[in-house]
Structure formats: structure tokens, C-alpha cells
Amino acid sequence: xxxxxxxxxxxxxxxxxxxxxxxxxxxxxxxxxxxxxxxxxxxxxxxxxxxxxxxxxxxxxxxxxxxxxxxxxxxxxxxxxxxxxxxxxxxxxxxxxxxxxxxxxxxxxxxxxxxxxxxxxxxxxxxxxxxxxxxxxxxxxxxxxxxxxxxxxxxxxxxxxxxxxxxxxxxxxxxxxxxxxxxxxxxxxxxxxxxxxxxxxxxxxxxxxxxxxxxxxxxxxxxxxxxxxxxxxxxxxxxxxxxxxxxxxxxxxxxxxxxxxxxxxxxxxxxxxxxxxx
Amino acid sequence: xxxxxxxxxxxxxxxxxxxxxxxxxxxxxxxxxxxxxxxxxxxxxxxxxxxxxxxxxxxxxxxxxxxxxxxxxxxxxxxxxxxxxxxxxxxxxxxxxxxxxxxxxxxxxxxxxxxxxxxxxxxxxxxxxxxxxxxxxxxxxxxxxxxxxxxxxxxxxxxxxxxxxxxxxxxxxxxxxxxxxxxxxxxxxxxxxxxxxxxxxxxxxxxxxxxxxxxxxxxxxxxxxxxxxxxxxxxxxxxxxxxxxxxxxxxxxxxxxxxxxxxxxxxxxxxxxxxxxxxxxxxxxxxxxxxxxxxxxxxxxxxxxxxx
Amino acid sequence: xxxxxxxxxxxxxxxxxxxxxxxxxxxxxxxxxxxxxxxxxxxxxxxxxxxxxxxxxxxxxxxxxxxxxxxxxxxxxxxxxxxxxxxxxxxxxxxxxxxxxxxxxxxxxxxxxxxxxxxxxxxxxxxxxxxxxxxxxxxxxxxxxxxxxxxxxxxxxxxxxxxxxxxxxxxxxxxxxxxxxxxxxxxxxxxxxxxxxxxxxxxxxxxxxxxxxxxxxxxxxxxxxxxxxxxxxxxxxxxxxxxxxxxxxxxxxxx
Numbered sequence: 001x002x003x004x005x006x007x008x009x010x011x012x013x014x015x016x017x018x019x020x021x022x023x024x025x026x027x028x029x030x031x032x033x034x035x036x037x038x039x040x041x042x043x044x045x046x047x048x049x050x051x052x053x054x055x056x057x058x059x060x061x062x063x064x065x066x067x068x069x070x071x072x073x074x075x076x077x078x079x080x081x082x083x084x085x086x087x088x089x090x091x092x093x094x095x096x097x098x099x100x101x102x103x104x105x106x107x108x109x110x111x112x113x114x115x116x117x118x119x120x121x122x123x124x125x126x127x128x129x130x131x132x133x134x135x136x137x138x139x140x141x142x143x144x145x146x147x148x149x150x151x152x153x154x155x156x157x158x159x160x161x162x163x164x165x166x167x168x169x170x171x172x173x174x175x176x177x178x179x180x181x182x183x184x185x186x187x188x189x190x191x192x193x194x195x196x197x198x199x200x201x202x203x204x205x206x207x208x209x210x211x212x213x214x215x216x217x218x219x220x221x222x223x224x225x226x227x228x229x230x231x232x233x234x235x236x237x238x239x240x241x242x243x244x245x246x247x248x249x250x251x252x253x254x255x256x257x258x259x260x261x262x263x264x265x266x267x268x269x270x271x272x273x274x275x276x277x278x
Numbered sequence: 279x280x281x282x283x284x285x286x287x288x289x290x291x292x293x294x295x296x297x298x299x300x301x302x303x304x305x306x307x308x309x310x311x312x313x314x315x316x317x318x319x320x321x322x323x324x325x326x327x328x329x330x331x332x333x334x335x336x337x338x339x340x341x342x343x344x345x346x347x348x349x350x351x352x353x354x355x356x357x358x359x360x361x362x363x364x365x366x367x368x369x370x371x372x373x374x375x376x377x378x379x380x381x382x383x384x385x386x387x388x389x390x391x392x393x394x395x396x397x398x399x400x401x402x403x404x405x406x407x408x409x410x411x412x413x414x415x416x417x418x419x420x421x422x423x424x425x426x427x428x429x430x431x432x433x434x435x436x437x438x439x440x441x442x443x444x445x446x447x448x449x450x451x452x453x454x455x456x457x458x459x460x461x462x463x464x465x466x467x468x469x470x471x472x473x474x475x476x477x478x479x480x481x482x483x484x485x486x487x488x489x490x491x492x493x494x495x496x497x498x499x500x501x502x503x504x505x506x507x508x509x510x511x512x513x514x515x516x517x518x519x520x521x522x523x524x525x526x527x528x529x530x531x532x533x534x535x536x537x538x539x540x541x542x543x544x545x546x547x548x549x550x551x552x553x554x555x556x557x558x559x560x561x562x563x564x565x566x567x568x569x570x571x572x573x574x575x576x577x578x579x580x581x582x583x584x585x586x
Numbered sequence: 587x588x589x590x591x592x593x594x595x596x597x598x599x600x601x602x603x604x605x606x607x608x609x610x611x612x613x614x615x616x617x618x619x620x621x622x623x624x625x626x627x628x629x630x631x632x633x634x635x636x637x638x639x640x641x642x643x644x645x646x647x648x649x650x651x652x653x654x655x656x657x658x659x660x661x662x663x664x665x666x667x668x669x670x671x672x673x674x675x676x677x678x679x680x681x682x683x684x685x686x687x688x689x690x691x692x693x694x695x696x697x698x699x700x701x702x703x704x705x706x707x708x709x710x711x712x713x714x715x716x717x718x719x720x721x722x723x724x725x726x727x728x729x730x731x732x733x734x735x736x737x738x739x740x741x742x743x744x745x746x747x748x749x750x751x752x753x754x755x756x757x758x759x760x761x762x763x764x765x766x767x768x769x770x771x772x773x774x775x776x777x778x779x780x781x782x783x784x785x786x787x788x789x790x791x792x793x794x795x796x797x798x799x800x801x802x803x804x805x806x807x808x809x810x811x812x813x814x815x816x817x818x819x820x821x822x823x824x825x826x827x828x829x830x831x832x833x834x835x836x837x838x839x840x841x
Contacts, residue, residue, distance in 0.1 A: 094648050162685075164681065164683070164685045165685070165687055165688075166646075167643060167681065168681070168685060168687060168697075168747075168750070169687075169697070169701070170643060170646070170671075170674060171641055171643060171674055171678070171679040171681075171751075172674065172675065172678070172697060172698035172701060172750065172751070172754055173671045173672065173673075173674040173675025173676075173698065173701055173702065173754060174671065174674075174698075174701045175671050175701075178701050182697070182700070182701070183687060183697075186688075186689070187688055276688065
């Protein structure tokens with residue numbers, strides 16, 4: 001080995017380390033910056049009160065309620081579809097034209113930008129189905145958007161369940177569905193939930209897909225047919241229109257804390273899943 | 279063995295007699311319908327985006343629509359050439375910034391990082407993917423834009439600011455997919471090279487990267503899709519002027535921001551023109567998506583040793 | 587060999603292919619009720635394939651091809667009216683490696699009965715206890731039924747697998763090299779257990795170990811490269827084998 005090669009190696013490794021540190025640094029900086037400016041704004045009244053003067057003062061309660069209503073409804077729609085698709089792909093078919101079509105659909109959908117989901121949701125749910133700007137329209141749009149994530153993670157989780165579990169269940173006289181529900185899914189559950197949490201994270205932070213489907217009303221919703229403004233949309237409007245920087249930071253802080261919590265739970269579930277299958 | 283399907287006396291358990299609860303055949307039918315949901319949604323999206331956009335494209339003419347330099351909704355003039363160029367510029371900029379950094383991180387994680395460090399970096403990158411676009415855009419707005427304005431001149435809202443923000447936003451996508459591609463390279467390749475006396479870095483450049491290239495290519499294409507499709511972050515830092523940018527410091531409007539900025543109040547042909555913008559965007563994304571899946575299937579076929 | 591009624595299990599002219607690979611060649615074999623048949627043969631002789639064909643576990647695989655007929659009590663196991671799940675309930679299967687499902691000891695044993703609609707707690711308790719007693723595991727685990735089955739030793743896990751099969755009250759038990767991963771003492775316990783169980787069940791044990799066949803089997807069948815070379819009372823096969831290949835095998839010249 002000549003010296004130049006060794007020097008090149010050392011320089012390269014240095015650059016690689018620097019890149020990783022830079023990436024980590026960007027993340028830490030963003031989180032720290034938002035929390036540094038946002039945490040002082042937070043108070044019980046900020047969380048529990050409705051905004052006044054378009055958000056210039058008052059709290060952000062309706063946007064918190066709106067965000068979680070949308071997210072939970074979206075998950076309730078997308079999870080059965082996503083997990084069902086994953087079960088279909090792993091347990092009920094052999095690779096063939098049909099699975100290729102299903103996979104193509106999921107993979108392409110994963111690449112569709114959120115603004116396109118927004119346009120589609122507006123045209124289809126809001127106008128064509130007549131659901132108007134509402135929690136329902138927004139949640140359906142979000143469900144379409146997070147469906148591929150749930151399919152992919154569920155499929156990976158289900159595939160990771162050892163075949164021996166299936167054989168045991170079959171050998172004891174279990175039907176395919178019994179085997180799926182009693183032997184496979186319980187084992188794959190943490191992995192599936194990881195996907196659900198990732199979908200949840202995406203829903204909470206999404207703006208473009210919900211702004212044209214769920215609306216941007218600041219009223220507290222009373223039913224799924226009411227329009228809402230999510231935290232992300234509220235933050236965007238506050239910041240972009242310069243309505244109130246402190247309240248924008250406060251909203252961002254709650255947004256970031258929610259995302260952190262969701263990711264932490266997803267990570268924890270994933271670790272449990274890995275521990276169980278090794 | 280690989281040949282599919284000739285099972286004489288095929289005895290799929292689904293043929294089983296009905297036991298308590300759901301019949302196996304019913305379950306299978308329901309699941310088949312469920313499994314078609316993703317492709318169904320994709321189909322609906324295609325149909326409704328086109329329904330929304332075609333009137334405007336037909337009225338203006340496809341060529342005039344995509345090559346027109348003027349976007350003046352008030353006068354019914356719809357040319358999205360500046361936005362196409364805008365999307366192109368910021369995407370190239372994002373790739374120029376994001377791809378080297380992503381590949382460096384992926385190589386670091388796959389080859390160099392001590393396990394403990396990797397255990398910190400990997401979840402951090404996943405978290406980076408979870409941060410909402412509006413937060414990225416906001417960070418660009420309060421940090422980057424003033425920085426560019428003071429040090430480099432111009433309004434700050436610029437191709438450069440958009441490129442940096444998007445470059446960071448595509449990191450998680452490009453890192454994780456190219457990392458997977460690098461991890462899929464058989465250990466024996468590395469050992470062979472190291473055994474010949476190559477340094478680790480030489481091994482990475484001469485063996486690892488070529489072996490993982492189709493996966494890396496797919497990662498870059500998907501990152502590109504992400505950059506082209508990003509909306510909220512770009513709106514906040516791009517300046518959104520409807521002209522073809524002349525330099526990195528000029529403001530720019532992308533296809534996505536064009537839609538998001540005006541959807542709130544557009545009606546009639548104007549709204550249709552925004553959907554038309556969506557049609558162009560959607561077509562670009564689908565082409566990229568097909569290209570990416572093509573490179574990954576090519577990789578799948580070329581794989582010497584698929585996992586047992 | 588036959589004593590009147592239809593055999594418990596019968597293979598008639600059975601051939602089995604995995605793609606281009608032929609695993610079984612024209613095998614004809616009968617197992618009488620309450621027989622304890624040991625199938626021995628080197629790796630790749632088709633023993634496991636035969637068990638999986640009886641249990642219809644190979645249904646899940648693609649690219650397999652089967653010709654010939656398999657019967658249980660004179661009923662075609664692959665007949666159009668036959669429910670594979672029911673076949674698998676009546677013909678229990680114990681695998682080479684002890685694999686507990688990732689749940690409690692109790693839930694492992696109760697898994698089968700629950701599949702078949704037993705839901706009452708008292709009834710389940712009873713089946714679980716009976717299964718564990720029959721598998722000679724009850725005394726070791728009765729105080730920790732709620733513990734994860736993954737905490738049991740290898741030998742205990744394999745007896746748990748047997749208890750799990752017994753709990754669905756099968757008529758036949760197929761065991762595919764059940765002691766291959768176990769130490770000698772655990773192996774002996776399982777062999778003892780099998781001798782006790784044969785009073786109530788028809789048992790087919792697959793092994794690649796001729797000594798085990800000699801210890802356990804009343805009747806042995808020797809498989810080689812997918813072919814049934816010879817079968818007969820173990821006394822006779824081990825002292826006066828009819829075929830040269832059998833002699834080579836039991837004297838340890840291959841396998």
C-alpha cells in the first residue's frame with residue numbers, strides 16, 4: 001500500500017465523518033431552534049384556548065383538535081386497507097401479474113407529491129363527492145397519501161415472521177385466515193404499528209394535501225363534516241403572512257414535539273420488533 | 279423450482295370448508311378488493327387531475343401551455359415554461375447539494391461508522407424525514423434567506439435558498455435507499471478487494487459504489503421526485519416570481535408552488551390551468567417513478583446472490 | 587401385515603416433484619392403526635416429503651407436482667371433498683426443530699383447540715393440562731403456564747410441540763426428526779414418550795439415525811433417494827436386511 005493511498009483513505013474517512021456530523025447537526029439545529037423559540041411561548045392557555053384576531057393572540061386549541069381528528073380518522077381508514085393489502089401480498093397470493101399491479105400502485109402512490117394529493121382530494125372528495133372542506137375530505141386525502149407507507153412497513157413486518165409459525169398453525173388444522181390472525185399478525189404487530197406511527201407523523205406535519213381539502217377555518221370542529229385548520233397549516237399561515245411570530249414558534253414547537261413523540265414511539269416499537277425476531 | 283404454479287391436485291387451504299366465522303373464500307375476495315385500493319387511488323388521481331386540467335390545456339394548446347413564458351391569470355394567459363424551468367433549476371440545485379452529502383452519509387453508515395455511532399445517526403435520519411415541510415421552509419425563511427440577502431445579494435428568496443432547503447429535505451430518501459443498496463453488496467466483494475491490499479476507501483470507490491450503482495441511481499431518481507414534488511418548503515423561500523431565473527440568486531416559482539399559491543382563490547379556467555400544472559407535474563413524477571422502479575428491478579435481476 | 591380393516595395411512599404409487607427434482611419415486615406404504623412406524627434414511631431420501639404430503643403441508647409451495655394417492659382410513663386425502671385443515675387436524679405433525687409460538691406455554695397448547703372452536707376457559711384448562719400431561723411436561727411447567735414458551739429448554743420445547751399436537755386430539759402423529767436438535771437425555775425422554783403414546787395413536791417417526799429406528803420402531807421403513815427400499819418388523823430389518831443398500835445404511839456405510 002503506498003502512502004498516497006493511505007492519505008487518500010484518511011482524508012476520505014474524515015470527509016465521511018464530517019458529512020454525518022453535518023447531517024446530524026442540521027437535525028439538531030432545526031429542533032433546537034424551534035424549541036428554543038417556541039417553548040417559552042407555550043402555556044396551558046396557549047393549548048387550551050381558541051385563537052383570536054386570526055391567531056395574532058389567544059391559543060391554538062382548534063388546530064390541535066383538527067390535526068388529531070384528521071390524523072386519527074386518516075389512520076382508521078388507511079390502516080385496514082394497508083394491512084389488508086400487505087396480508088394479500090404476503091399470505092394470499094403468489095407473485096404474478098396481480099401482485100405486480102398491486103405493488104406498482106403502492107410504489108407509484110408513494111412517489112406522488114402531496115400537492116397532487118391536495119388537488120385530487122379537492123376535485124374528488126370536496127367537489128365531486130360533495131363532502132366540502134371537511135375533516136372527512138382531509139382525512140380521506142391523507143389516508144390515500146399514507147397508504148403506501150403502511151403497506152410497505154406492514155409487508156416487511158409480516159414477511160419477517162418466520163414461516164415455521166405458519167407451518168405450526170397449518171399443521172394444527174388452522175385455516176389460512178386463522179393462521180394470519182392468530183399466529184402471523186400478533187408477531188408482526190410491532191412492525192405494523194411502526195408503519196402506522198410513520199403514517200401518523202406524516203399526517204400531523206402535512207400541509208399541502210390538507211389545506212385544499214380540510215380548509216383553514218379556525219373554529220372548533222363539532223363533526224367530521226366541519227372544516228378545520230391543522231397545526232401545520234396554522235403555522236404556515238402565521239409565519240408566511242407574518243401574523244404573529246411568537247405564536248408561529250409556539251405552534252411549531254407543539255408540532256415538533258408531536259412529531260418527536262410519534263417517531264420515538266415508532267423507534268421503540270421497531271426495537272421491540274427486532275428484539276423479538278432475532 | 280422457480281417455474282410457477284404447476285400444482286396438480288392443487289390443494290390450497292382456501293378451498294377449505296367453512297369453519298367458524300368468515301369463509302376463506304370470502305376473506306380472499308375482500309382482501310383482493312382491499313389490495314386494489316392503492317392502484318385504485320392512483321387511477322382516481324390520474325382521472326381527476328386530468329379532468330381538472332385538460333380543459334385549460336386544451337384551450338391554451340399543450341405546446342403553448344408548456345412553452346409559454348407568460349403566466350397572467352387575470353388576462354387568461356397561461357404559460358408554465360418559467361415554472362417548468364424553475365422546478366428544473368431547484369431540482370438540479372437540490373441534487374447538487376443533497377446527493378454528495380447523502381452518498382457520503384450512506385457510505386459512512388454502511389462502511390465506516392462504528393456501530394454505536396450508526397445507532398445514533400440512523401434514527402436521526404429517520405427523524406429528519408419526519409420533520410414537516412413547513413418547518414424546513416420556515417427554517418429557510420428565517421435563516422437562509424437573510425443569510426443570502428446579506429452575504430450574496432439579491433432578495434434572498436432564490437434558486438439557491440430553495441436548492442439548499444430541498445437538498446436537505448431529500449437527504450433521508452437518498453441516504454436510506456442508497457444505504458440499502460450498499461448493504462446488499464455481498465461481503466465477499468469487499469473482502470476480495472481488501473485482501474488484495476486495497477485501502478478501505480479504494481475498496482469503496484472501486485468495488486462498493488460500482489456494485490451498488492443501480493440502487494444509488496434509483497435513490498437519486500426518487501430524491502429527484504421528492505425535490506420536484508415538494509411544495510410548502512419551496513413556497514416559503516423561493517420568492518415565487520413567474521419568470522425564468524437568470525441566476526442562482528434570482529427568485530423562482532416551481533410547478534408545485536404555482537398550484538399551491540393560487541389554488542386558494544382560483545376559479546374557472548384559472549383553476550383548470552392550475553390543475554393543468556398538476557397534470558404536467560404528475561406526468562413528470564410518474565415517469566420518474568417508472569424509471570426508478572425500472573432501475574431497481576434491473577438491480578434485482580442482476581443480484582448474484584439473493585437472500586435465501 | 588394387514589389385519590382386516592383399511593390401513594390408518596396408505597400411500598399408493600406416490601411420486602413427488604419439486605420442480606425438476608424428484609423427491610419420491612412411486613412409493614407404496616401402509617401404516618396400520620396404533621402402529622409405530624419409523625422411517626429412516628439419509629438426508630434427501632424423501633422422508634420429510636412423505637410426511638409433509640400426508641399432512642398436506644406442501645400445499646403452500648409452488649412448483650410441486652404429485653401423482654399417486656394418499657389415504658387415511660380409506661379416504662382420499664387429496665379428494666375434492668377433503669378439507670385440508672381437517673386433514674391436518676386429524677394428522678398431527680411435529681417438526682424437526684422445536685418451535686414454540688411467541689406466546690405463553692398455556693397459549694401454545696391452547697392454540698389448536700382454540701382454532702377448532704374451544705373457547706370455554708374450563709374446557710381449555712382441561713385440554714391444556716391433558717396435553718401437557720400426555721407429553722410428560724405438566725409437572726415441569728404447571729406452576730408457570732403463563733411464562734413465555736421461549737424460556738423452556740430445547741427438550742421441553744419439543745415436548746411442548748408434542749403437547750400442542752396432542753391437544754387437538756389427532757389420530758395420527760407424524761414426527762419429523764423430532765430429536766435432531768436435542769441432547770441424548772432429552773432424546774431418550776422423547777423416545778419413551780413415543781412408546782407410551784403409541785397405545786392411543788398411530789405414529790410415524792422420521793429419523794436419519796438408524797440407532798434411533800432400532801430403539802423405537804416396531805416396524806421400520808428404509809428410504810433411499812426417494813425410493814422405499816424395504817420395510818418390515820425392525821427386528822428382521824436390522825438383523826437380516828433384504829437389500830444391500832439397507833445393509834450398507836444400518837452398518838453405517840453412509841448417511
